[in-house]
Amino acid sequence: MLALMPHYRIREAADLLGVSDDTVRRWVDAGDLDVTLDDSGRKVVDGAQLARFATQNAQSPTSDPSGVARSARNRFVGIVTHVVSDTVMSQVEMLCGGQRVVSLMSTEAVRELGLEPGSLAVAVVKATTVIVETPGGIA
Numbered sequence: 001m002l003a004l005m006p007h008y009r010i011r012e013a014a015d016l017l018g019v020s021d022d023t024v025r026r027w028v029d030a031g032d033l034d035v036t037l038d039d040s041g042r043k044v045v046d047g048a049q050l051a052r053f054a055t056q057n058a059q060s061p062t063s064d065p066s067g068v069a070r071s072a073r074n075r076f077v078g079i080v081t082h083v084v085s086d087t088v089m090s091q092v093e094m095l096c097g098g099q100r101v102v103s104l105m106s107t108e109a110v111r112e113l114g115l116e117p118g119s120l121a122v123a124v125v126k127a128t129t130v131i132v133e134t135p136g137g138i139a
Helices: 010-017 021-029 047-056 107-113
Strands: 007-009 043-046 074-085 089-096 099-106 120-125
Touching: 007 010, 007 047, 010 021, 010 043, 010 047, 021 043, 043 047, 074 099, 074 107, 089 107, 089 120, 099 107
Parallel strands: none
Antiparallel strands: 007 043, 074 089, 074 120, 089 099
């Protein structure tokens, strides 16, 4: 059975793109995003179009300050928001493009990197497993 492509209301599209609903409405008014009306008469954006738009307009909030090329593709530039340390280990929280990223590392590394709230940093994720979930289970 084929699943129907989802449609997203303006507010949902804004949440997925990490912008305000007014920004999405401006994109619609400018012709950058097409909308149709759902059965209730509300404006909706086709999921496939929203995915293309997100891919074409994806931007890092800031460039990678290191300037070093790496094989890891999952790199998130952000700002350190919180650091909790004991004598051996630390928990470092960052805000990267509106997403919270948490890393556990040695307190020695935190000191060497000078990580503290307000520091610019890059979270690099190299994982062998990425789990993808969908709302409501299997379609």
